[in-house]
Amino acid sequence: MKQETSTLEIDDPFSNTLPAYTLVNLRINGQTHKLRLQPWVSLLDAIREYIGLTGTKKGCDHGQCGACTVLVDGKRINSCLTLAIMKDGAEITTIEGLADGEANHPLQDAFIEHDAFQCGYCTPGQICSAVGMFNEGRAHTLEDVKELMSGNICRCGAYTNINAAIMEVKAKLENE
Amino acid sequence: MNNFSYNKVTEVAEAVADLTGHTNARFIAGGTNLLDLMKENVAKPDHLTDINKLALAGIEATEDGGLSLGALATNADTAWNELVEQKYPLLSQAILAGASPQLRNMATNGGNLFQRTRCYYFYDTATACNKREPGSGCSAINGINRIHAILGTSEHCIATHPSDMCVALAALNAKVNVTGPYGDRVIEFRDFHRLPGDTPHLDNNVQDGELVTSIDLPPSNFTQHFHYLKVRERQSYAFALVSVAAALELDGNVIKDIRLALGGVAHKPWRDRSCEEAFIGQEATEANFRALAEKILADAKGYGSNTFKIDLAKRAIVRAFSEALKNN
Numbered sequence: 151m152k153q154e155t156s157t158l159e160i161d162d163p164f165s166n167t168l169p170a171y172t173l174v175n176l177r178i179n180g181q182t183h184k185l186r187l188q189p190w191v192s193l194l195d196a197i198r199e200y201i202g203l204t205g206t207k208k209g210c211d212h213g214q215c216g217a218c219t220v221l222v223d224g225k226r227i228n229s230c231l232t233l234a235i236m237k238d239g240a241e242i243t244t245i246e247g248l249a250d251g252e253a254n255h256p257l258q259d260a261f262i263e264h265d266a267f268q269c270g271y272c273t274p275g276q277i278c279s280a281v282g283m284f285n286e287g288r289a290h291t292l293e294d295v296k297e298l299m300s301g302n303i304c305r306c307g308a309y310t311n312i313n314a315a316i317m318e319v320k321a322k323l324e325n326e
Numbered sequence: 327m328n329n330f331s332y333n334k335v336t337e338v339a340e341a342v343a344d345l346t347g348h349t350n351a352r353f354i355a356g357g358t359n360l361l362d363l364m365k366e367n368v369a370k371p372d373h374l375t376d377i378n379k380l381a382l383a384g385i386e387a388t389e390d391g392g393l394s395l396g397a398l399a400t401n402a403d404t405a406w407n408e409l410v411e412q413k414y415p416l417l418s419q420a421i422l423a424g425a426s427p428q429l430r431n432m433a434t435n436g437g438n439l440f441q442r443t444r445c446y447y448f449y450d451t452a453t454a455c456n457k458r459e460p461g462s463g464c465s466a467i468n469g470i471n472r473i474h475a476i477l478g479t480s481e482h483c484i485a486t487h488p489s490d491m492c493v494a495l496a497a498l499n500a501k502v503n504v505t506g507p508y509g510d511r512v513i514e515f516r517d518f519h520r521l522p523g524d525t526p527h528l529d530n531n532v533q534d535g536e537l538v539t540s541i542d543l544p545p546s547n548f549t550q551h552f553h554y555l556k557v558r559e560r561q562s563y564a565f566a567l568v569s570v571a572a573a574l575e576l577d578g579n580v581i582k583d584i585r586l587a588l589g590g591v592a593h594k595p596w597r598d599r600s601c602e603e604a605f606i607g608q609e610a611t612e613a614n615f616r617a618l619a620e621k622i623l624a625d626a627k628g629y630g631s632n633t634f635k636i637d638l639a640k641r642a643i644v645r646a647f648s649e650a651l652k653n654n
């Protein structure tokens with residue numbers, strides 16, 4: 151399938167060639183972004199390259215590392231293995247959307263306190279994933295947390311401190 | 327990834343029509359397998375029919391006392407569904423042993439059935455692979471085949487089916503409901519996936535344009551003695567080298583019914599009812615589980631780097647049944 155992807159007329163999206171773009175409404179961190187996207191743009195690329203929110207990271211681009219984890223309607227997913235066009239209208243939360251104004255999300259503070267990173271590349275994914283895990287309500291013990299955070303690889307091996315940060319916030323949330 | 331057109335459909339009939347209206351279209355559900363393969367240029371559809379808006383995400387009790395799992399219910403919603411946890415805990419265990427929480431939130435029950443092999447050569451377009459490119463040869467048979475099959479192989483392909491969920495579905499005698507250009511039909515789980523034979527490019531017996539709408543589980547008594555054991559290179563977030571779905575219905579210590587399905591050993595979840603039947607009426611002892619393991623693996627064949635799987639599978643079977651006995 152060969153065709154020019156950049157020259158199709160805006161007012162002619164239904165010509166015989168493949169569409170060069172489709173209008174997609176992405177709701178990210180409470181704000182609507184109207185984008186013209188080609189159907190093959192991943193949600194991850196739309197967030198980083200089109201909207202410019204670079205907190206969400208690309209590690210493997212194949213669902214194998216978790217660096218690209220975002221929340222869609224409160225559920226954690228890998229944004230590299232979904233198309234932006236498939237998430238038209240969904241409520242998406244990235245790491246940039248977790249803080250409450252100037253106040254960090256408790257997990258952000260706990261990660262700093264526990265030194266839960268070295269390079270920090272996996273951190274946005276780890277934190278979004280932990281928020282998703284709290285929403286699921288299935289993690290009760292440290293063992294559960296380890297298993298249910300296994301979709302987030304840390305190349306620096308900061309797991310001990312990541313788990314400590316998560317366990318501390320978990321305990322706080324449960325005491326509220 | 328090649329370019330493609332895209333359409334989001336809302337009705338089942340529309341989905342089938344949209345797909346069949348293109349030469350090389352695919353349904354897209356969670357996208358976790360299809361997009362991965364498209365990024366590797368292993369799958370090159372010219373059109374995607376997005377089926378996520380179809381009303382097929384329900385999980386409901388059926389009149390016969392079984393359960394119907396919607397094709398678009400996610401793996402996470404299925405594993406953590408109250409009815410599934412109560413009546414089919416083996417299925418919950420198997421699903422939760424697969425992939426990662428993020429992937430399970432995306433992966434659908436329908437898509438899980440169609441996930442393709444993780445054979446490294448299948449993924450690598452620079453190598454020969456009969457599954458990807460019929461007639462080109464199989465790089466795995468004389469290559470690195472640590473993750474490959476030991477049962478039901480052919481000289482053309484020794485790939486395994488990678489799903490965990492499907493191993494439990496095989497053990498539980500699931501049925502798959504399909505609709506398509508030729509009407510509706512029901513496929514018994516044992517007939518859903520196929521062995522490679524001389525057409526390894528075909529993973530299953532679903533026809534082009536057919537859509538899975540739901541998976542039915544018949545009533546089950548395997549709520550007490552069951553275990554899904556997955557042996558892999560690391561403790562989580564890795565595919566199975568060998569997995570075992572074991573389930574027992576006991577009368578005292580006598581086996582009333584028994585189910586054994588294996589993952590990671592063949593082109594489809596491996597079950598042999600005649601092996602199971604030989605142990606009905608016998609005592610649930612380790613010696614009998616060992617005999618069952620020997621029997622189901624009698625024809626197993628290794629290809630070098632995967633030969634260890636034969637012993638591994640036997641031991642995993644004994645361990646899975648021993649764990650199943652402990653449950654109560």
Ligand SMILES: Cc1cc2nc3c(=O)[nH]c(=O)nc-3n(C[C@H](O)[C@H](O)[C@H](O)COP(=O)(O)OP(=O)(O)OC[C@H]3O[C@@H](n4cnc5c(N)ncnc54)[C@H](O)[C@@H]3O)c2cc1C
Nearest residue numbers: 355356357358359360424425434436437438440489490538
């Ligand atoms: C890193 C990684 C690790 C993984 N680990 C595991 C694991 O340990 N165990 C395991 O079992 N799985 C594992 N998986 C695989 C995962 O479970 C599958 O990718 C997933 O189940 C596929 O579902 P989907 O909805 O995303 O399918 P999609 O990718 O959307 O579709 C897959 C195929 O099915 C077809 N299809 C989808 N729905 C239907 C339907 N209703 N009717 C007809 N055709 C349909 C599509 O056309 C496509 O060809 C892993 C995946 C990744 C990326």
Ligand code: SF4
Nearest residue numbers: 445455456464483484
């Ligand atoms: S085992 Fe099957 S999938 Fe793997 S290279 Fe051989 S033909 Fe291809």
Ligand code: FES
Nearest residue numbers: 209210211216230
């Ligand atoms: S970038 Fe998405 S999982 Fe690695």
Ligand code: FES
Nearest residue numbers: 268270304305306
């Ligand atoms: S902190 Fe470096 S990858 Fe996790």
